Amino acid sequence: MKIAFELNGKVTGVDIEPRETLAEVLRSRCGLTGVKISCEAQVCGSCTVLVEGLPVSACTYLAYEIRDKRVITIEGLADAKGRLHPLQQAFIDQFAFQCGFCTPGMILAAKSLLDENASASEEEIIAYMSGNLCRCTGYLAILRAIQQASAELRGEPKTSRDGAKP
Amino acid sequence: MSGPNEFAVVNHSVPRADGVAKVTGSAVYTSDITVERMAWAKLLRSPFAHAKILSIDASEARRQPGVIDVLTGDDLGSIHPYYGHAVKDHPLLAIGKVRYVGEPVAAVIAENEWSAQEALEKIKVEYEELPAVLDVDSALAPNATLVHGMDYIGGAFRGFDDFPGGKENICQSVHVEWGDVDAAFAAAAHVAEGEFYFPMIYAYAMEPYVAVADYDAKGQLTVHSSAQHPFMVRHDLAEVFDLPLNSVRVIVPFVGGGYGSKSYTKIEPLTAACSWKVSRPVKLQLSVEEAFLTTRSDDARVRIRTAVDSEGKLTAKQALIHLNTGAYAENSPMVCRKAANRIVGPYRFPNVRIDCVAIYTNTVPASSYRGLGAAQITFPVESQMDELAHKIGCDPQEFRLRNLARSGESIHPGLRPIDADVPGDIRLADEVLRSNGALEPKHGRSVCCSASDAGAHPVTLAMVQVHGDGSVSVLSGSTEIGQGSHTVLMQIAAEEMGVPLEKVRLVGSDTAVTLFERSTGASRTTTLMGRAVLEACHEAIAQCKKMAEELLGVPASEFVGERGGIRHGNDRLTWPEIIERYFQMEGCSIIGRSYLRRAGPLKSVPIFWEIGVVGVEIALDEETGKISLDTLVTVGDVGLAINPAMTESQDLGAATMGFGVGLFEELIYDGQQLMNGTMLEYRVPRFSDLARRIELKLVQNRDGVGPYGAKGGGEGSLNPLGACLANALYQATGVRVRRLPLTPERVWKALQEKTPQGPGAGTKSSANTNTPAARTRA
Numbered sequence: 001m002k003i004a005f006e007l008n009g010k011v012t013g014v015d016i017e018p019r020e021t022l023a024e025v026l027r028s029r030c031g032l033t034g035v036k037i038s039c040e041a042q043v044c045g046s047c048t049v050l051v052e053g054l055p056v057s058a059c060t061y062l063a064y065e066i067r068d069k070r071v072i073t074i075e076g077l078a079d080a081k082g083r084l085h086p087l088q089q090a091f092i093d094q095f096a097f098q099c100g101f102c103t104p105g106m107i108l109a110a111k112s113l114l115d116e117n118a119s120a121s122e123e124e125i126i127a128y129m130s131g132n133l134c135r136c137t138g139y140l141a142i143l144r145a146i147q148q149a150s151a152e153l154r155g156e157p158k159t160s161r162d163g164a165k166p
Numbered sequence: 167m168s169g170p171n172e173f174a175v176v177n178h179s180v181p182r183a184d185g186v187a188k189v190t191g192s193a194v195y196t197s198d199i200t201v202e203r204m205a206w207a208k209l210l211r212s213p214f215a216h217a218k219i220l221s222i223d224a225s226e227a228r229r230q231p232g233v234i235d236v237l238t239g240d241d242l243g244s245i246h247p248y249y250g251h252a253v254k255d256h257p258l259l260a261i262g263k264v265r266y267v268g269e270p271v272a273a274v275i276a277e278n279e280w281s282a283q284e285a286l287e288k289i290k291v292e293y294e295e296l297p298a299v300l301d302v303d304s305a306l307a308p309n310a311t312l313v314h315g316m317d318y319i320g321g322a323f324r325g326f327d328d329f330p331g332g333k334e335n336i337c338q339s340v341h342v343e344w345g346d347v348d349a350a351f352a353a354a355a356h357v358a359e360g361e362f363y364f365p366m367i368y369a370y371a372m373e374p375y376v377a378v379a380d381y382d383a384k385g386q387l388t389v390h391s392s393a394q395h396p397f398m399v400r401h402d403l404a405e406v407f408d409l410p411l412n413s414v415r416v417i418v419p420f421v422g423g424g425y426g427s428k429s430y431t432k433i434e435p436l437t438a439a440c441s442w443k444v445s446r447p448v449k450l451q452l453s454v455e456e457a458f459l460t461t462r463s464d465d466a467r468v469r470i471r472t473a474v475d476s477e478g479k480l481t482a483k484q485a486l487i488h489l490n491t492g493a494y495a496e497n498s499p500m501v502c503r504k505a506a507n508r509i510v511g512p513y514r515f516p517n518v519r520i521d522c523v524a525i526y527t528n529t530v531p532a533s534s535y536r537g538l539g540a541a542q543i544t545f546p547v548e549s550q551m552d553e554l555a556h557k558i559g560c561d562p563q564e565f566r567l568r569n570l571a572r573s574g575e576s577i578h579p580g581l582r583p584i585d586a587d588v589p590g591d592i593r594l595a596d597e598v599l600r601s602n603g604a605l606e607p608k609h610g611r612s613v614c615c616s617a618s619d620a621g622a623h624p625v626t627l628a629m630v631q632v633h634g635d636g637s638v639s640v641l642s643g644s645t646e647i648g649q650g651s652h653t654v655l656m657q658i659a660a661e662e663m664g665v666p667l668e669k670v671r672l673v674g675s676d677t678a679v680t681l682f683e684r685s686t687g688a689s690r691t692t693t694l695m696g697r698a699v700l701e702a703c704h705e706a707i708a709q710c711k712k713m714a715e716e717l718l719g720v721p722a723s724e725f726v727g728e729r730g731g732i733r734h735g736n737d738r739l740t741w742p743e744i745i746e747r748y749f750q751m752e753g754c755s756i757i758g759r760s761y762l763r764r765a766g767p768l769k770s771v772p773i774f775w776e777i778g779v780v781g782v783e784i785a786l787d788e789e790t791g792k793i794s795l796d797t798l799v800t801v802g803d804v805g806l807a808i809n810p811a812m813t814e815s816q817d818l819g820a821a822t823m824g825f826g827v828g829l830f831e832e833l834i835y836d837g838q839q840l841m842n843g844t845m846l847e848y849r850v851p852r853f854s855d856l857a858r859r860i861e862l863k864l865v866q867n868r869d870g871v872g873p874y875g876a877k878g879g880g881e882g883s884l885n886p887l888g889a890c891l892a893n894a895l896y897q898a899t900g901v902r903v904r905r906l907p908l909t910p911e912r913v914w915k916a917l918q919e920k921t922p923q924g925p926g927a928g929t930k931s932s933a934n935t936n937t938p939a940a941r942t943r944a
Contacts, residue, residue, distance in 0.1 A: 019280075033198035034191015036422070038372040039454050039845035046372055074191035084189065092185035095811045098819060099648025100188030101372040101422030107189060130853040133845075135370055135423050136648050137815055138822035139853050140860055 003067040007032075008076025016063045023047045023058035025066075026073060034074035034104045045132030048105035049073050055112045055131075074104035077111070087111055087149040096145035098136030106132045110146045118153045120146075174729070175660040175667055176874060177866075179811035183653040183672065184420065184646065193420045196376045196392045197451055204378065205234055207440045207450040208282035210272040210289050211459065212264035215298035215528035215838035216311065219262055219271065219291060227274055227288035232281025234444045236289065237273040245439055249402045251321040251430050253337070253495040255314060256531070258406065258435040264293070265313055265493035266528050267838050268459030273436060275444050279451075298528040298838055302467065302488045305335040305525045313493060313526035322401045323500070337491050337524040338499035340506040344579055345517030350482035354473035358554040362470065362546035363905040364888065365832035366490070367463040368843075369535055370850055373422020374457040377437040380447035381407070387438055388415045394428040394645050395685040400677045402431040403438060411677075418675040424647040425823065426534035427461050429687050430497055458843035462833055463535030464489040464501050464524065466542035470509070472550050478560050480569045482517035485509050487543065489532070491524040496533035498524045504619065505539030510577055511547045512588045512617035512777065513569045529835060536823060538688060540618045540885040544778070545906060548614035548889030552896065562893065563596050563613060570615075573869065581619060582770040585869045585877065586777045588615055591801040595781035598799040598861045602783055609796060610898030613781040614886035620878055621773030622688035626762040627681035628698035630659055632706045633755040636742040638663050640672045643683030644695040649880055650812040651691040655699050657808055658873055662703035663741060664730025681759070689776050689878030692808055694768075696873040698760040706758025710741045713748040767871050774870045777803045778882030780821055782857075784894040791914030793829055793891065795857035802863070805870030805877040814862035816880035824887025826851040830907050 004013045007030060014029050026032045026049065038046040040059045047059040050072040077085040087107050090096070097103040106129070113120055113128045120128065125146050134142060151157075171177065187193035224236035239247070239261035247261060248254045260271045272289050276282035299305040299313060317332040351357060377391040387409060393399045396416040403414045421428060433450055440448040452460065470485040487505050491498040506522035535541070555565035567589050576583045595613045605611065629641040640659045646652045656670040663670075673679060675686075683695060711722050714732055717739075718725065726733045731740035739747075745756055762768060783797035800817040807813040830849040834841045842848050868875025888906045895913065896902050901920045903912060 027198075032191070033194070036195075036372070037197070038374070038422075041844060041846050043845040044372060074189075078190060084186070088189040091189045092181050095179070095182065095815050097182075097188050097648075098650065098815065099372070099421060099423040100184065100193050101195065103188050104191045126853050126856060133372070133850060133852055135372055135425070135823070135850065136819045138818035138851075138860075139856050140818055141815055143853070143856070 001064060003064060005066045005068060006070040008072055018064055020063045021059055022049065022061040022063045022066055025063040026058060032073045032075050036101050036104055038101065043133070045109060046102050046105045048108045048132065050108055050112055053112065053115060055109045072108070074107060077107065085111070086152045087114070087145070090145040090148040094141045094145035094148060096137065096141040102132060102134045106134065106142060110149070114150055114153055118150055120150060173661055175657045176808045177806060177810070179809055180653065180657060180667055182650055182812070183656055195373055195420045195422050196378065196390050197373055199378050199390050199419070200449070201378060201380065201447045204447045204449055205275050205277060205444055206279045206282050207273045207275045207437065207448050208279065208286055209270040209456070210286045212260060212267060212269040212271050214264055214293055214295050215267050215300065216296040217264050217293040218296060219260060219264065220294055221292045222272060223290040224272060227285040230281065230285040230288060232277040233285045234275045234277065237275065237440055237443045241443065242439065245442070246406050246408065248318065249406050249431055249435050250495055251398055251402065252323045252497060252499040253318050254321050255318045256494040256496070258439055266530055267840065268530060269493065270436065273440050275440050275448055299335060300527055300529060300835060300838065302490050302525045302527065305527050310335055313528055322398065335526045337495050337526050338502045339521065339523045340503050342506045342520040343518060345482070347482050347484050347517045347519040350517040351473050351484070354481055355476040356554065356557050357471055357473045358550050358557060359471035360550060360904055362468045362549060364466045364542040364545050365827070365906055366465040367535055367827055367831055368458055368833055368848055369425040369427035370848070371423030371425060371427050374452045374454050375428070375432050375460055376451045377434050378447060378449045379434065379438040379441040381438055381441040383445065385409065386413050386415070388417070389434050389438060390417050390419065391434050392421050392428055393418055393432065393434065394421065394424045394647055394687055395430055396645065396675045396677050397643060397682050398685060399431045399434050403434060406435045407438065407442070415676070415678040418645045421645055421647040425536040426538065426687060428647070429534040429685065432460060455844050458840065459530055461496065461533050462492065462530050464491055464498055464532040464542065466505065468543060468546040470546045470550055472554055474554060474558060478558055478565060478568055480513055480515055483510065483515050484519045487522040489522065489524040490527055490529065492527055492529045492531040494531040496531050498532050501534065501539040505543050507578065507619050508540045508617065509543040509547055512571055512577060512584060512615055514571050514575065514577065528838070530840060534687065536820060537618065537881045537884050540616055540881065541824065541827060541888065544614070544616040544885040545888035545892070548886055549892050549904065552612065552893040553902065563592060566592060566615065577617065582772055582775070584617070584775055586775055586803040587865060587867060588617070588777055588779065591615070591777060591779040591803050591865055594863050594865065595779050595799045595801050599781045599783055599797060602797055608786045608788060608898050609783055610894035610896065611781065611783045612890045612893035612897065613779065614889045614893065616778040616882065616885035618776040618881065618885065619772035620688050620776035621690040621693055622685055624694055624762055624764050624768045624773050625682065625684045626694040626698045627683065628695060628702045628760050629681055630699060630702040630706055630758045631755045632663060632741055632745060632758065634742050634746040634752060636665060636669055636740065638665055638670045640670060640699055641680045642672060642695055642699065643675050643680040644691045645675045645686040647686060649691065649816060650809060651695065653812065654692055654808045655695060658696050658699050659703055662700055689881050690773065691878070692876050693773055693870060693872030693878045694762060696808065696876060697871070698762050700873040701760035702758040704758070705760060706756055707741065709756055709758065710744045713744050714739060717744065717747055774877040776878055776882045778885040779803065780824070780883050780886045780890055782890040782894055784891060784898065786895065786898050788917060791910035791917065793895065793908055793913060795825060795855065797859040798857040799861040799863065800883045801865060802879045802882070803865040804879045805872060805875045806866050806868050807864050808876055810864055813864060813879055817862055817883045818860065820880055820883040821887060822851050824884035825891065828888045828891040828906055828908060830909060832907050
């Protein structure tokens with residue numbers, strides 16, 4: 001079947017099979033391999049994309065349901081000039097990833113949180129982000145990155161990590 | 167923290183080289199790779215733990231739409247199907263027999279994943295079930311069923327050759343002994359003795375195993391893989407397909423997590439055999455559920471006893487370690503050897519007797535897991551140190567400090583002396599915990615340590631290209647698995663060549679391009695590849711100086727070498743200027759190289775001792791048995807942190823895996839079946855498990871053989887965590903649990919069963935016990 005939806009700001013038409021998941025369509029048909037597939041059971045959050053601004057696990061979301069909806073993937077986060085989103089920059093500044101496999105999903109989940117509440121408290125961040133697993137970092141740096149981006153989105157001056165070169 | 171700052175680039179927390187790629191989704195992993203004409207493979211797996219394969223009928227599957235062919239153990243023709251770097255016991259597909267539930271029996275190769283998947287159920291396999299051995303006791307019983315029942319030859323690894331799989335289920339046994347253990351126990355003032363169990367673990371690298379293989383018509387085999395050790399995989403592939411090394415190319419792009427689980431060869435021979443079978447490139451992408459059935463850690467039962475004299479000095483240790491190695495050896499022979507070495511810990515022991523036995527069973531094959539045997543044995547070692555301290559009425563920290571080897575002291579006859587300040591590390595962790603103030607009720611604290619003979623065998627070759635335009639390429643066979651090795655190696659090259667970091671690029675693991683590096687594991691990369699890159703830079707500089715002698719017409723003694731070039735009188739020449747002038751050609755480059763082997767400063771093994779020092783404070787909910795982490799402190803005794811932020815991140819990552827094992831992670835078998843082999847049922851640490859207070863300390867005494875005195879890290883902080891948690895639980899409740907993980911159920915039951923007797927029992931706190939309001943994570 002042919003469906004149209006808005007992908008990273010552009011109306012996109014794709015031919016899909018009814019059994020295809022959104023993750024499969026985005027990766028194989030749209031070439032957006034920043035959508036990472038891991039647990040395939042809605043546990044790990046690595047395949048998180050935003051549908052109508054809210055995080056969904058693309059691994060278990062059937063692609064036909066995306067018709068006429070807006071989807072944002074990690075590839076659509078930087079602005080038109082290629083400037084990184086404050087969360088992307090904060091993840092770099094705070095060393096908030098190692099292998100990077102969970103990172104696209106982690107950043108998109110965090111974006112959804114900050115879009116809803118740019119002043120999210122530490123407890124709120126931890127509760128919201130507990131559906132995204134990271135096996136490398138131990139989460140602290142990710143928490144810091146989300147706090148950095150949150151501060152920036154609220155217009156507070158950026159603080160760099162202790163010891164980081166300015 | 168930042169270091170002494172005598173360096174321009176190293177010892178600074180520069181941003182990661184892979185940062186932009188990883189936050190924009192453009193980083194390419196093997197799972198993202200597709201090639202022209204690529205077909206897909208899916209695997210049929212064994213439903214039995216142990217069975218003869220009487221027949222396989224794949225004719226109907228072969229006729230399914232989209233199916234290109236089916237590969238079974240009967241179709242392997244001229245391929246040498248058994249591989250393994252330690253023991254060649256692992257057939258790339260089951261041949262005649264299956265040895266665990268989940269073992270690959272057949273591969274369907276099709277135009278797409280669905281066609282391959284759907285055809286699997288059309289394959290008819292006739293089995294004759296055999297008795298299975300599912301645990302170490304039944305495997306060791308007299309007249310036990312043999313998992314293998316055939317002998318194997320040793321693999322590429324040195325030192326493993328006798329595998330009497332035809333006669334018994336013992337895959338490997340290691341004996342370590344010095345002194346007179348029996349006399350020491352007879353004379354001991356106190357002895358602690360006990361049996362401990364460390365569970366089976368699934369590393370859960372978030373990218374499951376994946377390979378894309380292309381065995382082309384010219385006999386060239388190209389494999390993209392998520393492997394940690396591309397050169398070991400190349401060696402296995404060359405042997406399986408009887409190809410020269412120059413006809414096997416293994417390329418490893420970014421890897422989505424490894425933690426040991428992607429060490430050595432996994433699915434590459436099978437993927438390559440599929441490509442060989444259909445004369446097309448083939449991709450084999452396992453699911454996480456299949457990854458559960460591919461590799462796990464060795465679970466360990468440890469019987470251990472430790473003796474002290476009347477002054478509280480350790481006099482003897484004796485241990486028997488049984489490792490459940492599963493159906494194939496993989497890297498368990500090395501886990502066995504390392505567990506036997508590492509169980510001594512960083513302590514002075516005049517008398518030691520250790521037996522470690524790796525045992526085949528009809529379960530998922532076990533292999534490397536972060537720490538390589540150290541986590542399994544540090545749990546009993548450091549639990550028993552605590553027990554012994556309480557037995558003799560000594561503070562556990564004081565007891566450790568009394569018995570720890572100091573820097574330069576030998577803990578293992580014949581091995582490199584300790585190259586770290588373990589007592590200082592322990593005091594540092596202890597200070598952090600003490601700064602929390604008086605212990606609240608149902609809280610407990612512990613600091614534990616481990617010492618691992620790390621670095622693996624030192625054969626590491628590297629190349630640095632210095633280009634005439636001032637840019638530098640580092641060619642390294644070390645795999646970027648997230649640990650940050652690319653960034654660190656680039657920092658070292660920028661430091662040595664005197665160029666800005668932005669001028670350095672790294673060409674990653676590709677066996678056709680990069681020189682041999684034995685492995686990426688055992689915390690070796692910064693120490694060995696870092697040193698190799700540094701030496702390669704020095705060799706390039708030496709060449710530049712020779713060129714300058716010729717260009718300037720003066721001997722090198724008349725000019726001054728400085729960072730980035732030379733000075734002669736008032737003239738300054740940079741290395742790139744020298745190169746361009748020498749060749750009188752733009753766009754020219756020179757190569758500096760380094761071949762590290764076990765010689766000179768790398769003669770003494772281990773290359774370094776990786777020290778793990780961790781402190782925890784736990785809070786226990788007695789009603790549910792749930793343990794939460796109040797405080798976590800890691801101490802990375804790393805010589806010099808090339809990138810302090812990344813080093814700390816490694817320590818926290820390892821410690822987090824450690825408390826995952828300590829609190830929730832365990833693979834559970836019920837009979838032949840793995841019961842919790844999905845991420846729905848296998849609980850790993852998540853955001854909400856973050857400790858209230860986290861302190862990541864680095865100790866930088868520049869006492870390693872790596873560049874600038876660096877040593878490796880990244881495994882150490884995992885090892886002591888299990889014992890830390892168990893000791894802290896004892897302090898909080900007086901209850902000793904000798905089996906991990908400390909799940910709420912296990913803790914709650916232990917609290918019900920045992921009469922509290924320890925220091926925490928019934929303690930009433932006089933302090934104000936308000937919960938600290940703010941989270942402080944330094």
